[in-house]
Amino acid sequence: MADIVIADTTRRYDGRHLETHPLGGTESSVIRLARELVRRRHAVTVYSNCDAPVEDHGVQWRPITGARPETCDLYVACQHPRLLRFVRRPRRRAIWVLWQPNHLKHYKQIGRVWWYRPVPVLQSLHQVHIYSPFLPRRDPHILIPLGLPEDVRGQAPLAAPPPRRAIFASNPQRNLKRLVEIWAEKVLPRVPDAVLDVYGVHEMPADADFWAAWGGSLLPAGQPDHVRASVRMHPTATRTGLIEAMRGSRVMLYLGHKVEAFCLAVAEAQALGVPAVVAPVAAVPERVLDGITGFHEADPDRFAERAVALLTDDALWRRQHEAALRHQQGISWSEYAGRFEAALLADRFPINRSVLAVPPEADGDQ
Known part of the structure; x- marks a missing residue:
């Protein structure tokens, strides 16, 4: 000892x-x-x-x-x-x-x-x-x-694809603003019923006006109502609630950040079977098998195309969902x-x- x-x-x-x-x-x-x-x-x-x-x-x-x-x-x-x-x-x-x-x-x-x-x-x-x-x-x-903790490992495949929901589950300072810009300009016009759920917000109360507080800083300013309605900001969630939100999402979207040395959020999402579209920044691409459990895309247009594909193509989602469960348990x-x-x-x-x-x-x- x-x-x-x-x-x-x-x-x-x-x-x-x-x-x-x-x-x-x-x-x-x-x-x-x-x-x-x-x-x-x-x-x-x-x-x-x-x-x-x-x-x-x-x-x-x-x-x-x-x-x-x-x-x-x-x-x-x-x-x-x-x-x-x-x-x-x-x-x-x-x-x-x-x-x-x-x-x-x-x-x-x-x-x-x-x-x-x-x-x-x-x-x-x-x-x-x-x-x-x-x-x-x-x-x-x-x-x-x-x-990786046991609560994200060893999950069974989902019987059916989740609704057209994407998830962001990191610090909002890590490129959330740019992600929402891509979402508004390149994803939402092609998938009008899609929703982007944002987790990782811990300093704001549930009834806060996130767009008023963060517009121009952590969120892009001047967004129309339909964009605001599609981006759902969630205050602090329980561990169980966050896992349920990930399992109920079709794709995790993350542009990465230069400070990422591992990226547990993406690793845990992948272990749960959530395909991910990530930018190849710092250690983030190590968490996703490109073309197998998600995609690495630096170009905003290509990033959006991959997001749209996973939101709309059930066969693609199924392949990557099951591949993540097989290969990404850590x-x-x-x-x-x-x-x-x-x-x-x-x-x-x-x-x-x-x-x-x-x-x-x-x-x-x-």
């Missing part, structure tokens, strides 16, 4: 928030990994911007503003080089690169990275390709694609934790094979 410390300062949360609050990919990944490492018989403490000490699924959560641990077997800093010194003398230090790795070579950070020389853990080929040759590295890189968080453990601990601690025989439901976390 190893003593593992993880530190993350992305937002205010602890492990209980996975079931009670909307979380980003970083926070949910930290919680899921910590739980699985505990299940593999390790002692895990996560330091975050939580309000008070708490235990959740065997994981100890501690405020990062409190006392710092002196040592541990493995210390994992999430993303930020400034966290590398948080544990003074760990036996091994790693940095879990959940965003782009470019910031590691920033002139204010590169000194810290070289001083501590953490083992980088990456999650996409895109990260590998842009990882600076001037930074310390493992050769080969430790590359483990993020796990790895479980249990497997992710096993790979993580093997990459960072196997040379110092024997791998506990007995956990592989424990059914997932035995720990009450499924």
